[in-house]
Amino acid sequence: MAPDSIFEDEAEVFHDIEVLEEDYTPDTILCRDEVMTEYINVLKPIYKGRPPQNAFLYGDTGVGKTAVTNHLTTQLEADIRQKNEDIERQHEQSEQETEEQTQPAVEPDAVDSAAPVDLTIVKVNCQNLTSTGERTSSYQVAIALVNELRPPKDMIASTGYAPQAVYSMLYEEMDALGGTVLVILDEVDRIGADDTILYELPRARANEKVENARIGLIGISNDYTFRSNLSPKVKDTLCETEIKFPAYNAMQLREILRDRASRALYDNTYGDDVIALCAALATRESSGSARKAINLLRRAGEIAENDGRTTILEADVHEAKDDLEYGDMVDSITDQDAHKRYVLAAVAHLSNADATPARVKEVHRAYRAVAESYAADPLSQRGMYNHLTKLAMLGFLTSHDNNEGIKGGQYYEFEFSDEVDRSKVREAFESMGHSWHDVRIHGS
Numbered sequence: 001m002a003p004d005s006i007f008e009d010e011a012e013v014f015h016d017i018e019v020l021e022e023d024y025t026p027d028t029i030l031c032r033d034e035v036m037t038e039y040i041n042v043l044k045p046i047y048k049g050r051p052p053q054n055a056f057l058y059g060d061t062g063v064g065k066t067a068v069t070n071h072l073t074t075q076l077e078a079d080i081r082q083k084n085e086d087i088e089r090q091h092e093q094s095e096q097e098t099e100e101q102t103q104p105a106v107e108p109d110a111v112d113s114a115a116p117v118d119l120t121i122v123k124v125n126c127q128n129l130t131s132t133g134e135r136t137s138s139y140q141v142a143i144a145l146v147n148e149l150r151p152p153k154d155m156i157a158s159t160g161y162a163p164q165a166v167y168s169m170l171y172e173e174m175d176a177l178g179g180t181v182l183v184i185l186d187e188v189d190r191i192g193a194d195d196t197i198l199y200e201l202p203r204a205r206a207n208e209k210v211e212n213a214r215i216g217l218i219g220i221s222n223d224y225t226f227r228s229n230l231s232p233k234v235k236d237t238l239c240e241t242e243i244k245f246p247a248y249n250a251m252q253l254r255e256i257l258r259d260r261a262s263r264a265l266y267d268n269t270y271g272d273d274v275i276a277l278c279a280a281l282a283t284r285e286s287s288g289s290a291r292k293a294i295n296l297l298r299r300a301g302e303i304a305e306n307d308g309r310t311t312i313l314e315a316d317v318h319e320a321k322d323d324l325e326y327g328d329m330v331d332s333i334t335d336q337d338a339h340k341r342y343v344l345a346a347v348a349h350l351s352n353a354d355a356t357p358a359r360v361k362e363v364h365r366a367y368r369a370v371a372e373s374y375a376a377d378p379l380s381q382r383g384m385y386n387h388l389t390k391l392a393m394l395g396f397l398t399s400h401d402n403n404e405g406i407k408g409g410q411y412y413e414f415e416f417s418d419e420v421d422r423s424k425v426r427e428a429f430e431s432m433g434h435s436w437h438d439v440r441i442h443g444s
């Protein structure tokens, strides 16, 4: 049967593709029993109405830090709701029974000791809190928290306030809420060297900044250097409990994938070979990331569908791997600071003009034109050279050492490494919303 629309596929493998989306929260968390036990112990005091604890969660990318956090906080909120309803029901019952002057079914003391729990959870992902591309700071996180707690009409702008004023607003909002306020800062390493907020929040009550609220703080990071560079006073409080999320091994990834696949894909569209290959590649090349394993499966499914097949092949997984690596490279270009991106754009223009490998002077000339085309002040050749060598160190560029003896002297030439080409640089610029400017390469 021919499809009715050009957008229709003759064959489909996805039963519910949303199950493979990044923001999908799985109902069941597999292979994380130990970590979950530790995490539940951190959250237990909240459920019991005791002062909250602080914790720091760390582990490589894609090992379930965010997924487990979402799962457990949702569960905590649901269980507290249930507990409060039960308490209220008991209260009503005992009041009724007192009125009827019958023997109370529940000891009055028992009712009083089980006070309802008042919990507010505020989650902020510290990644990309600024629109201007500068690094997120404690200040920006404090503003984001204020805005999370305020109705839209009272939100504040991300600049123009003294830091202390922002903290005052934050404490005021928290105190107005009262009860337990659990602050969860995901990707907390984005705040960089200034970790003020991480020692402000856990100490707010002791320092009499808040009276009614009890603040708990959970920080999440995949950056080990951030963890080891935290100031001692932050380590004392935030890292009261540390929970390490280990990488998944191939067996565990298979189990997670099988579960996801059974919800996302039609039966008989994939075999265990495909699951095993996704798991193996994610273990070997992405240090046990469940995200990578899931993305590989999803992309492989799309490749099969686009090809009009209802079966995913191992070859689709290999192709998926190449596709995703391309995307990863574009992302890591996007992550570089502006001058490094201009340098990469300069090398892209030189390569387009067949002028690579290029000498530093030539790269600088192209770089200057690029920077100016984006209305930025170009760095001197020496300033740019630092970025150029960093980019070579990071594997974006390759440098060649040329020695022409007495006649030409020694000089370096630069070109893209095998993993990068100009289309990736251009794609990175465009994905950031910057149009790609054509720059004239002199002498070409």
Ligand SMILES: Nc1ncnc2c1ncn2[C@@H]1O[C@H](COP(=O)(O)OP(=O)(O)OP(=O)(O)O)[C@@H](O)[C@H]1O
Binding pocket: 021, 022, 023, 024, 025, 026, 028, 029, 030, 031, 032, 059, 060, 061, 062, 063, 064, 065, 066, 067, 068, 221, 222, 256, 290, 291, 294
């Ligand atoms: N144990 C698990 N069971 C089911 N799904 C999981 C499990 N662990 C991770 N996942 C899934 O893998 C993906 C990545 O997990 P998650 O986002 O939690 O990683 P992360 O540790 O927060 O990584 P990052 O440091 O990059 O933020 C998500 O789609 C998540 O649902």
Ligand SMILES: [Mg+2]
Binding pocket: 065, 066, 067, 186
């Ligand atoms: Mg995460």
